[in-house]
Amino acid sequence: MSQIQSQPQLRRPAKSLPRRIENAVLSVLTLAAALVWIFPLYWTLVTSIRSDENVAGNTSLLPDEFRLQAYVDAILNTRLLTWYFNSVGTAVIVTVLVLFISVLCAYALSQIRFPGGGLLYGVVLASFMVPAQTLVVTQFILMKDLNLINTWAGIILPQLIAPVVIIVYKQFFDSVPKEMREAVVLDGGGEFTILFRVFLPLNWGITTALAIVTFIGVWNAFFWPFLVVTSENMMTIPVGITQVNDAFGVAYARLMAVAMLAALPVIIAYIIFQRRVTEAIMISSGVKG
Amino acid sequence: MGVRLSSVAKSFGSFRAIEDVSMEIPTGSFAVFVGPSGCGKSTLLRMIAGLEEASGGQIAIDERDVTAVEPADRQVAMVFQNYALYPHLTVFENMAFSLRLARRPKDEVNARVGAAARILQLEEHLQKKPSQMSGGQRQRVAIGRAIVRQPKVFLFDEPLSNLDAELRVQMRLELTRLHRQLGATMIYVTHDQVEAMTLADHIFVMKNGHLQQAGPPLVLYDDPDNRFVAGFIGSPAMNFLAARITARAGSRVTLSVEGSDHPFEAEMADASAIGSAVEIGIRPEHLRIGSAPGLAVTVDVAEELGDVSYLYTRTASGKELVVQRQGSRDRLDGTLVHLSADPKHVLVFNGEGRRLR
Ligand SMILES: Nc1ncnc2c1ncn2[C@@H]1O[C@H](COP(=O)(O)OP(=O)(O)O)[C@@H](O)[C@H]1O
Numbered sequence: 001m002s003q004i005q006s007q008p009q010l011r012r013p014a015k016s017l018p019r020r021i022e023n024a025v026l027s028v029l030t031l032a033a034a035l036v037w038i039f040p041l042y043w044t045l046v047t048s049i050r051s052d053e054n055v056a057g058n059t060s061l062l063p064d065e066f067r068l069q070a071y072v073d074a075i076l077n078t079r080l081l082t083w084y085f086n087s088v089g090t091a092v093i094v095t096v097l098v099l100f101i102s103v104l105c106a107y108a109l110s111q112i113r114f115p116g117g118g119l120l121y122g123v124v125l126a127s128f129m130v131p132a133q134t135l136v137v138t139q140f141i142l143m144k145d146l147n148l149i150n151t152w153a154g155i156i157l158p159q160l161i162a163p164v165v166i167i168v169y170k171q172f173f174d175s176v177p178k179e180m181r182e183a184v185v186l187d188g189g190g191e192f193t194i195l196f197r198v199f200l201p202l203n204w205g206i207t208t209a210l211a212i213v214t215f216i217g218v219w220n221a222f223f224w225p226f227l228v229v230t231s232e233n234m235m236t237i238p239v240g241i242t243q244v245n246d247a248f249g250v251a252y253a254r255l256m257a258v259a260m261l262a263a264l265p266v267i268i269a270y271i272i273f274q275r276r277v278t279e280a281i282m283i284s285s286g287v288k289g
Numbered sequence: 290m291g292v293r294l295s296s297v298a299k300s301f302g303s304f305r306a307i308e309d310v311s312m313e314i315p316t317g318s319f320a321v322f323v324g325p326s327g328c329g330k331s332t333l334l335r336m337i338a339g340l341e342e343a344s345g346g347q348i349a350i351d352e353r354d355v356t357a358v359e360p361a362d363r364q365v366a367m368v369f370q371n372y373a374l375y376p377h378l379t380v381f382e383n384m385a386f387s388l389r390l391a392r393r394p395k396d397e398v399n400a401r402v403g404a405a406a407r408i409l410q411l412e413e414h415l416q417k418k419p420s421q422m423s424g425g426q427r428q429r430v431a432i433g434r435a436i437v438r439q440p441k442v443f444l445f446d447e448p449l450s451n452l453d454a455e456l457r458v459q460m461r462l463e464l465t466r467l468h469r470q471l472g473a474t475m476i477y478v479t480h481d482q483v484e485a486m487t488l489a490d491h492i493f494v495m496k497n498g499h500l501q502q503a504g505p506p507l508v509l510y511d512d513p514d515n516r517f518v519a520g521f522i523g524s525p526a527m528n529f530l531a532a533r534i535t536a537r538a539g540s541r542v543t544l545s546v547e548g549s550d551h552p553f554e555a556e557m558a559d560a561s562a563i564g565s566a567v568e569i570g571i572r573p574e575h576l577r578i579g580s581a582p583g584l585a586v587t588v589d590v591a592e593e594l595g596d597v598s599y600l601y602t603r604t605a606s607g608k609e610l611v612v613q614r615q616g617s618r619d620r621l622d623g624t625l626v627h628l629s630a631d632p633k634h635v636l637v638f639n640g641e642g643r644r645l646r
Pocket residue numbers: 301304306324325326327328329330331332333
């Protein structure tokens with residue numbers, strides 16, 4: 001086999017002046033957009049390290065104080081650690097269950113011929129068109145009838161509906177050449193061998209990406225946990241933040257400190273998995289778009 | 290018998306991909322299914338593997354009816370055209386996959402993979418991933434994965450068609466050696482009749498889901514049953530001319546060719562009526578060039594290959610005939626020559642394309 005490797009271009013051709021101006025303008029615009037995006041985060045941070053007395057009416061853009069009192073208060077005087085525990089627990093469980101259920105569903109839809117398979121996939125696609133909000137009332141009544149209000153199960157179960165994950169996995173499995181499956185069959189492997197020892201390892205990137213997107217989605221979920229949980233002990237962080245407000249009057253510094261702590265795992269996850277997150281968002285929005 | 294098919298059929302919905310195919314493949318032979326694209330060769334192979342369910346008939350391997358047996362339990366191994374290696378596993382793990390699934394002891398796995406790697410000269414590559422290997426090496430890994438399973442029957446579906454021409458010739462030789470070394474039954478699918486001729490000891494020619502003829506390569510070459518086999522086997526292909534039976538003397542018939550006053554003669558016991566329209570077939574190497582009498586043709590193009598040359602000629606009515614010439618090198622481009630053939634090399638086919646013997 002003669003494989004001709006093309007040399008990477010070592011020197012870029014010099015860019016023309018209009019081209020450079022265009023690039024500069026684009027850079028400035030991108031930077032401006034980034035600033036707009038990051039400002040709330042910055043403002044949250046700045047506010048959270050002020051003292052409560054200093055917050056009201058303070059319009060100074062620069063940090064004029066550095067106090068961690070709000071953080072200490074948040075941790076000591078709110079149920080933040082409990083909410084953290086609830087958030088981590090429910091988010092991990094939802095992520096694991098969503099991936100597991102969806103991967104099995106997608107595999108069956110993609111690889112196994114069975115009566116009603118096409119119809120079932122139609123149902124998955126259709127459920128993808130239904131906005132989650134329209135289901136909320138029914139789901140709430142269901143959870144109430146099942147006595148799951150104020151429980152993890154109540155938070156978790158409705159969030160397991162994840163047609164996007166099924167669709168992404170199905171498209172992935174559809175794209176695997178059928179000989180791959182047949183090779184495993186001839187080697188003596190069954191469906192679970194095909195799925196877990198060959199198909200998924202073919203591209204762990206997809207699973208990682210879907211896990212990140214699902215986890216962030218559940219971590220940030222507010223509406224449903226807010227409805228299904230009334231007891232402070234069962235709240236997740238986004239719901240808990242509303243309690244900081246209620247319990248302390250308007251305590252902006254503390255509120256912002258809780259918000260910072262709430263965002264922390266997502267920020268860390270983003271920094272660690274930066275590339276994967278971008279990929280993940282592209283994969284799942286590719287389906288949506 | 291290594292593999293026996295009895296009246297095997299396969300339909301996809303209303304489309305009949307394989308119709309009533311029966312064949313016997315002796316143990317230890319190298320069988321090749323050959324035919325144009327879409328004739329059902331792969332389907333037939335996949336039915337032997339168990340990857341497609343037969344719509345009718347029986348399949349037996351080593352005299353055991355496997356028609357309803359799971360693919361993994363048929364003791365067959367398959368090498369796919371696109372290799373279908375597991376890209377996330379190393380070469381060693383690829384070859385060991387089936388043994389590990391069967392929970393064979395570690396020593397045995399190492400020994401069997403090691404032996405296969407030695408045969409295929411893959412020993413230095415065992416820790417590589419398929420993506421780090423060339424096409425030819427990947428092909429070897431795919432074959433290695435089959436060898437490790439020690440199957441009764443090896444199935445190959447166009448395994449060389451993704452390789453470049455030079456490597457294909459080399460791998461062809463290696464497959465022949467491998468077959469000799471392992472002594473296992475091998476079934477090989479290709480659309481390339483040269484591959485079929487060079488590899489096979491038994492060729493099965495297929496067309497439109499039907500088995501056309503089965504036999505050793507040279508038997509198919511010298512003594513085809515029908516016009517399709519005659520035209521498919523051999524390169525350049527056999528020449529065909531429309532003709533009419535005009536006289537018979539014992540087993541010798543005289544065949545007049547349209548637009549030519551020179552008749553051909555053929556040996557034929559078949560009692561077809563005088564005057565019936567037939568087609569005659571003559572291989573390029575059996576056409577002799579001479580001066581009159583003979584079939585007058587003009588030489589269009591002469592391809593000189595050194596040892597042989599191919600003359601592309603045309604009759605007065607525009608019919609193209611290819612002539613193979615050996616030894617002589619004088620230029621004949623544009624000249625008028627006369628062609629004749631030994632009666633024993635003139636084959637006769639009736640209107641349906643069946644050979645008249
Ligand atoms: N799974 C299938 N569904 C429907 N038609 C098929 C299927 N597999 C093969 N065919 C058809 O059967 C015929 C034979 O196919 P195949 O055995 O792949 O031919 P080839 O001789 O080129 O290997 C083709 O016309 C093909 O389109």
